[in-house]
Structure formats: structure tokens, C-alpha cells
Amino acid sequence: MDEQYQFEDLLHMTLSSLQDYLGLRAFGAYDLKAPIKYTQEKISKELKKEYQCRLQVCTAPDPNTIPADKWEENVLTWPNVNEGKAFSFILQNKTVETEYIGRNKDKKAYSFYESGFVGCLYSYCLPDQRNKVFIKGDMTPSTKVCDRPHNTWILFDSNSILTIWCTCVAGTSLCCSHILAVLYKINVAHKRGY
Numbered sequence: 001m002d003e004q005y006q007f008e009d010l011l012h013m014t015l016s017s018l019q020d021y022l023g024l025r026a027f028g029a030y031d032l033k034a035p036i037k038y039t040q041e042k043i044s045k046e047l048k049k050e051y052q053c054r055l056q057v058c059t060a061p062d063p064n065t066i067p068a069d070k071w072e073e074n075v076l077t078w079p080n081v082n083e084g085k086a087f088s089f090i091l092q093n094k095t096v097e098t099e100y101i102g103r104n105k106d107k108k109a110y111s112f113y114e115s116g117f118v119g120c121l122y123s124y125c126l127p128d129q130r131n132k133v134f135i136k137g138d139m140t141p142s143t144k145v146c147d148r149p150h151n152t153w154i155l156f157d158s159n160s161i162l163t164i165w166c167t168c169v170a171g172t173s174l175c176c177s178h179i180l181a182v183l184y185k186i187n188v189a190h191k192r193g194y
């Protein structure tokens with residue numbers, strides 16, 4: 001059986017079928033003498049570099065270094081994100097074709113929001129740059145393989161999205177379902193007039 005799986009398919013596999021599949025792939029790669037492209041160490045080094053770079057460009061501190069008691073659970077501090085802003089962010093940062101986002105990813109993000117996977121959102125206004133606000137949340141993973149919540153944050157500047165981070169595998173692409181689900185939640189709050 002020669003099945004071609006897409007990355008999304010792997011995320012929905014059970015752990016045992018994923019192990020079987022990866023085992024077969026490893027044997028195949030060994031037979032072909034395929035070179036190992038990236039080590040885990042190299043990947044995490046690149047991720048750290050990318051993370052620091054996103055914060056530096058926006059002259060913002062690392063939200064993970066902000067003490068827990070400085071974050072507010074207050075919807076009034078949330079930025080004003082309407083559909084136009086959310087959609088233009090998606091289009092600017094899309095790494096997959098628009099049709100895919102429209103049909104699949106967007107639906108998935110909405111179902112995340114609808115099923116309550118988006119927990120509480122916390123905000124932190126930068127004291128020295130009052131128009132900048134971080135919004136962060138813990139997202140229940142959608143996959144069976146990973147059971148730690150994804151750490152997702154977005155940095156806004158006067159209601160515009162400056163940059164984002166999500167610890168999920170798709171998060172570095174600047175457009176994952178968790179980020180979209182957070183944007184939905186903020187947008188719904190805005191529409192309800194908070």
C-alpha cells in the first residue's frame with residue numbers, strides 16, 4: 001500500500017498508527033540512504049531565532065517573561081478587531097492557497113472557538129508603549145499526538161496585528177487555526193459591543 005499522507009492527515013492519526021507509518025517511512029528512507037536534513041537541535045535553534053526576531057522588529061519584550069500577575073482578564077483592554085482586519089491579516093500571511101484557508105482552516109478555527117477550545121484570553125498593555133497590547137491564551141490541541149496546550153499570543157498596535165506566535169507545528173507560518181480562533185473570539189467580543 002503506497003499512501004501519500006498530507007501533514008494534516010498525520011495530525012489526526014492515533015499514536016499507534018502514526019508509529020507504524022513513521023516506522024515504515026524510516027525503513028524506506030534507510031533503503032534509499034536518504035540524508036537527515038535537520039537535527040532537532042538545529043530546528044529549535046532556528047525557532048528561537050525566529051521568535052526573537054519577531055519581538056525585536058516590534059520592539060516588544062518576550063511575553064513569556066512578563067509575570068503572571070501583570071496579565072489582565074479584562075475584555076475592555078482587548079483591541080478592536082473587525083472582520084476586515086482579521087481577513088487582511090490572513091491574506092497577508094497565508095502560506096497556503098486562499099481557497100484552502102476559506103474552506104478548511106477557517107472552518108477549523110471557527111470550530112475551535114465554538115467548542116470552547118479557546119480558554120481565557122489574557123491581556124498585557126506595554127507600559128512604555130500604551131497603544132501596544134499582548135493577548136495570550138492557552139489552546140487545547142486538536143491532535144491526538146500532542147496533549148500539552150499550545151501557547152498562543154498576538155501583539156497588537158492600535159488595533160492592528162503586529163506579530164504572532166503559536167507553539168503548534170503550524171504556528172511559525174504566522175497563520176494557524178489557533179491564532180484565527182483567538183481573532184474570532186476578539187471579533188465576537190467587539191461585535192457584542194464590549
Ligand SMILES: [Zn+2]
Binds near residue numbers: 152166170
Ligand atoms: Zn497554532
